Amino acid sequence: MNKPLAARPEVQPLTASSEHQPPAAQPAHELPAARPERLRNDRRVSGPSLKDRILYLPRMSAGAARCMSAAMRGYGINAHPLPPSDARTLEYGGRFTSGEECYPEVLILGDVMKVVLDSGEPAGRLAFFMPAAPGPCRYGQYAPFLRRTLDAVGATEVMVLSPSSGSGYEELGQVDPGIHRAAWRGLLASDGLRRTLLRVRPYETSPGAADEAYEDGIAAVVALLERSGIPTRQALGDLRTALDTSAARFAAIPRSTEERLLIGVVGEIYCRLNTFSNDELIRSLERLGGEAWLSDIGEWVFYTNIEQRRKWIPYAGKRFSLRMAKARIKDAVQRRDEHALLAPFHDLLHDRAEPKHISIVTDLAEPYLPAEGVYGEMVLNAGKAAWLWSQGCDGIIDISPFTCMNGIVCEAIYPKMSRDHDGIPIRTFYFDGTASHVDRDLGIFLELAGSYKKRKRQPQN
Ligand code: SF4
Numbered sequence: 001m002n003k004p005l006a007a008r009p010e011v012q013p014l015t016a017s018s019e020h021q022p023p024a025a026q027p028a029h030e031l032p033a034a035r036p037e038r039l040r041n042d043r044r045v046s047g048p049s050l051k052d053r054i055l056y057l058p059r060m061s062a063g064a065a066r067c068m069s070a071a072m073r074g075y076g077i078n079a080h081p082l083p084p085s086d087a088r089t090l091e092y093g094g095r096f097t098s099g100e101e102c103y104p105e106v107l108i109l110g111d112v113m114k115v116v117l118d119s120g121e122p123a124g125r126l127a128f129f130m131p132a133a134p135g136p137c138r139y140g141q142y143a144p145f146l147r148r149t150l151d152a153v154g155a156t157e158v159m160v161l162s163p164s165s166g167s168g169y170e171e172l173g174q175v176d177p178g179i180h181r182a183a184w185r186g187l188l189a190s191d192g193l194r195r196t197l198l199r200v201r202p203y204e205t206s207p208g209a210a211d212e213a214y215e216d217g218i219a220a221v222v223a224l225l226e227r228s229g230i231p232t233r234q235a236l237g238d239l240r241t242a243l244d245t246s247a248a249r250f251a252a253i254p255r256s257t258e259e260r261l262l263i264g265v266v267g268e269i270y271c272r273l274n275t276f277s278n279d280e281l282i283r284s285l286e287r288l289g290g291e292a293w294l295s296d297i298g299e300w301v302f303y304t305n306i307e308q309r310r311k312w313i314p315y316a317g318k319r320f321s322l323r324m325a326k327a328r329i330k331d332a333v334q335r336r337d338e339h340a341l342l343a344p345f346h347d348l349l350h351d352r353a354e355p356k357h358i359s360i361v362t363d364l365a366e367p368y369l370p371a372e373g374v375y376g377e378m379v380l381n382a383g384k385a386a387w388l389w390s391q392g393c394d395g396i397i398d399i400s401p402f403t404c405m406n407g408i409v410c411e412a413i414y415p416k417m418s419r420d421h422d423g424i425p426i427r428t429f430y431f432d433g434t435a436s437h438v439d440r441d442l443g444i445f446l447e448l449a450g451s452y453k454k455r456k457r458q459p460q461n
Contacts, residue, residue, distance in 0.1 A: 067186030264388030
């Protein structure tokens with residue numbers, strides 16, 4: 001597909017404005033002075049420490065960013081999601097990139113530069129959270145590129161914090177051991193609420209009811225997570241109670257029994273979850289008669305856990321070590337939280353259950369992308385596509401940024417995967433910020449999915 005890259009727009013000279021007012025600093029409880037410094041992998045910056053800055057998180061999924069920011073506020077970090085993307089985001093993203101970068105990087109950079117250049121906040125008051133990942137794709141370059149761009153505009157005192165998936169994001173725990181778990185719980189809660197939203201919204205008979213229940217659910221979780229000093233057991237219980245209430249609210253929404261096409265949605269994690277980047281593809285899909293079964297964020301965390309352990313085996317020279325035992329315990333604790341926080345949605349999601357273990361997904365990917373040779377989202381996407389087929393989906397959509405390496409590899413193997421899986425239609429939708437024809441392309445895809453639904457054999461689960 002030879003889609004032209006976005007033209008790089010000229011932008012106005014960069015001056016401070018009051019377009020975006022950053023939130024006021026919140027009282028922070030004491031953090032050990034040196035600890036937060038180890039979170040970042042870029043060069044040392046002068047100026048205030050993390051607790052005296054506003055920390056912005058990428059808005060990969062708005063709900064998850066809100067919940068994770070709240071969890072950090074609970075530990076004394078004045079964290080907030082980046083402001084929503086808009087035309088200014090695209091202007092700045094285009095101005096500070098060359099055209100070679102991935103679309104999520106253009107958007108994140110544009111969102112960051114809006115805060116740095118338009119908010120009027122001194123550089124020494126700002127910090128940005130930019131996780132990294134090892135492996136072959138360009139994600140590992142996001143943080144260094146952000147650092148370079150900030151330095152180029154003279155914002156040398158801005159801090160960039162960059163924990164890595166290669167370590168299972170363990171650096172987060174360096175601020176306070178509890179923050180890792182609180183952030184994880186926030187992420188789980190937002191995953192559960194999003195999954196339920198997508199299960200209920202296509203069938204609601206009162207438009208807007210599911211979105212409202214979702215927004216209120218996120219707000220309730222945020223209010224609980226941003227409290228500080230709550231014992232971990234009580235914090236979990238409170239979250240569970242809030243999610244029970246949310247689930248009951250979703251369950252009470254009147255719904256039609258119409259039959260819809262069930263479409264599995266995989267793809268690059270930022271683009272598939274960030275509705276600005278994918279032109280609200282899922283809403284369009286629902287409008288055209290589909291229901292989306294979207295891969296969530298938690299699966300990536302579980303994937304990094306098993307990959308972390310797999311990579312340690314050759315170095316340790318054995319299958320067990322203290323480090324690996326600790327990683328297993330972390331995985332088990334995360335599973336326990338997942339079980340507790342997703343249980344309220346069980347009835348609503350009983351026919352949209354995720355795989356019990358992430359190895360089910362990686363095993364399904366193995367014939368196409370063997371774990372010994374391949375790492376990253378392409379493995380999850382291939383395995384998840386096969387899983388979604390086994391669960392009775394009528395089609396699979398992969399949402400990827402244009403030129404995404406993971407997307408390109410997956411697009412190359414999807415024809416074979418389709419042949420191996422009863423001919424289920426699988427299509428990649430690319431996004432790069434230029435005008436797309438989502439409705440038209442979705443319409444064609446749903447025709448194919450509809451034909452497949454009529455002729456498909458019994459799912460293999
Ligand atoms: S997954 Fe794709 S879009 Fe994301 S950083 Fe890697 S190559 Fe870029």
